[in-house]
Amino acid sequence: MVDIMIRAIAARGGIRAVGITGRALVAEARDRHNLSAVGSAALGQAMIATLLLSSSMKSPQSRVSLQILGNGPIGTVFADGGLDGTVRGFVEHPQVELAPTDRGLDVAGAIGKEGILYIIRDEGKDMPYTSTVELISGEVSQEVVHYLFTSEQTPSVMLLGVFINEKGIDVAGGILLQLMPQEAENEALITLLEERIKKLDSFSSLLRAGKTLQSILFDLLEGLEPQLLPYSQPLRFACRCSFDRVLGALRILGVAELKDMIEKDNGAEVTCQFCNTVYRADRIDLGKIIMNMQAEGATS
Ligand SMILES: [Zn+2]
Numbered sequence: 056m057v058d059i060m061i062r063a064i065a066a067r068g069g070i071r072a073v074g075i076t077g078r079a080l081v082a083e084a085r086d087r088h089n090l091s092a093v094g095s096a097a098l099g100q101a102m103i104a105t106l107l108l109s110s111s112m113k114s115p116q117s118r119v120s121l122q123i124l125g126n127g128p129i130g131t132v133f134a135d136g137g138l139d140g141t142v143r144g145f146v147e148h149p150q151v152e153l154a155p156t157d158r159g160l161d162v163a164g165a166i167g168k169e170g171i172l173y174i175i176r177d178e179g180k181d182m183p184y185t186s187t188v189e190l191i192s193g194e195v196s197q198e199v200v201h202y203l204f205t206s207e208q209t210p211s212v213m214l215l216g217v218f219i220n221e222k223g224i225d226v227a228g229g230i231l232l233q234l235m236p237q238e239a240e241n242e243a244l245i246t247l248l249e250e251r252i253k254k255l256d257s258f259s260s261l262l263r264a265g266k267t268l269q270s271i272l273f274d275l276l277e278g279l280e281p282q283l284l285p286y287s288q289p290l291r292f293a294c295r296c297s298f299d300r301v302l303g304a305l306r307i308l309g310v311a312e313l314k315d316m317i318e319k320d321n322g323a324e325v326t327c328q329f330c331n332t333v334y335r336a337d338r339i340d341l342g343k344i345i346m347n348m349q350a351e352g353a354t355s
Contacts, residue, residue: 060290065280069234070234070235072233077099080227081098087330088149094165101121101134102142105136105142112178113178116179117177120175123170163193167190170189209233226259255274301327306344321338322340
């Protein structure tokens with residue numbers, strides 16, 4: 056089944072709601088990075104949260120980067136998602152595994168309760184907008200809601216779920232409900248949404264029971280006149296790396312180092328951190344880079 060994002064409004068435009076199913080994109084991240092179960096859940100939740108954050112942006116090329124630098128054993132968690140429905144990411148220590156807690160995979164334990172969350176919103180035009188907040192719990196949804204409230208003054212609730220069984224990623228998804236500016240001071244409304252989220256059975260369980268995203272969203276928004284927006288967007292794991300970009304990046308090493316690589320290794324092997332694709336540049340590729348650099352050096 057294709058991963059999708061759906062959107063709705065409620066309370067006469069006072070609430071925006073977004074829902075995501077992300078089983079395939081989390082499964083691809085798991086395969087590419089050979090992630091442990093808790094690593095799959097941590098990166099999966101981060102990627103889904105990033106897509107949820109990007110949904111409020113305007114220009115088509117908008118992207119959000121989310122980076123969690125916690126003190127837990129998994130190290131840095133990074134995700135980068137766009138309004139075009141593509142997302143990619145990695146965790147620093149993909150093999151770290153932790154015993155599950157009674158609430159499921161121990162994502163908070165893997166990330167750690169102390170550290171920093173960075174969010175970069177980039178509309179693709181002027182300067183990207185960077186925010187930094189301190190971690191409060193290590194739970195991805197709580198960290199992002201805390202960020203939305205403190206940095207963007209947007210009261211929000213978020214649900215994230217990744218469930219893994221013996222066959223792989225069983226279900227994955229997320230929901231974001233946000234108060235629009237005209238309701239941002241409406242504490243009763245955000246309290247109502249928070250209580251409904253708390254009462255909800257775990258998000259993964261609902262998806263596993265076969266509930267659709269729309270019905271989960273509409274249950275949360277019951278009595279608030281929810282209206283589904285007509286367009287649902289396909290989502291997928293996709294990286295922006297390419298062989299040309301890798302060759303461009305190799306220039307940073309400088310002529311002497313590149314010559315050394317030709318002599319010692321007969322080329323260079325570069326792995327994309329975001330998608331784990333391995334690129335191999337042979338001695339001819341490296342030789343061309345050196346020639347170009349020397350030609351540029353001669354003319355400058
Ligand atoms: Zn890549």
